[in-house]
Amino acid sequence: MQGNFITTRLNAMLGWGRKYSLFHYPYVTACCGMEYMSAACAHFDIDRFGAGWTRFSPRQSDLLLVIGTISQKQAPVLRTVYDQMTEPKWVIAFGACAVSGGIYDNYAVVQGVDQVIPVDIFIPGCPPRPEMVLDGLLKLQDKIQKTKQDWRWKKQQS
């Protein structure tokens, strides 16, 4: 009983730590990038929610923001970027094009980045308002807090 109590508390603590220390990697390909900039900078300021650290290396980040249209030619690049990120990692599809291909229902564009990499949060909009971005970020933090945290050292023991 006592062991379970420690486990759940540790799980909650890890979730708390992880949700307020998101290092994000902005994969910006299109006009949604402007909306990302306003969400990230002083007016809306995602730093208030602990996601202010923009890392321009996938190896140092744990939140991938896919912002803009992903063409078929970019899909291998996006998957490589995702594979390079360290665990645990999360993905936000930002804007209509990243969510579903948006207006680009054609030969060149991936119809939603979830065809390429697993996505945690979809933020629709063309482009989404910064308020929606903040809402999506809060929902992701909620999700991180509620998931069973991955402890590598514990897995190896069992």
Added chain:
Amino acid sequence: MEETAILDALKERFPKGVVEASVPLGDATVVIRRDALLAIIPFLKEKPYEFAVLLDLTCVDYPERAERFEMVYHLFSLVTNKRLRIKLSVPESAAVVDSLVRFWKNADWLEREVFDMFGVRFAGHPNLRRLFMNDDFEGHPLRKDYPLRKRQPMIQLRK
């Protein structure tokens, strides 16, 4: 110089090469025969017209026509401040047009784009490869008979 002056000059100089000349919505437009292109272009580049700028080179697909592709060239003269549109039709069975790279360097990528999107080949082009799509892409996506929802992903998609 009026818009029609260049058209009249072309009709006089190339009576067989010019199929039709008109000024739709104020833009001088000339439809020429495919084999007259290499004769007409040097004439337009020289004085007094001096169409020194190739503004655009593109293609249109009209599947219902006997010669389904129509090449469209937009020229601009810095000296006379005039524009000229040249059109010529190309059949699918022999989709080859003479390359204009030797006259304008920017024709290089424009012709590669047309080749990529429509499959029209350019005789005399130094490096006729796809411009936008990957090299193993099959078909030409801007042809009207390319399936609208056909996808050719470069990697295995998750679903």
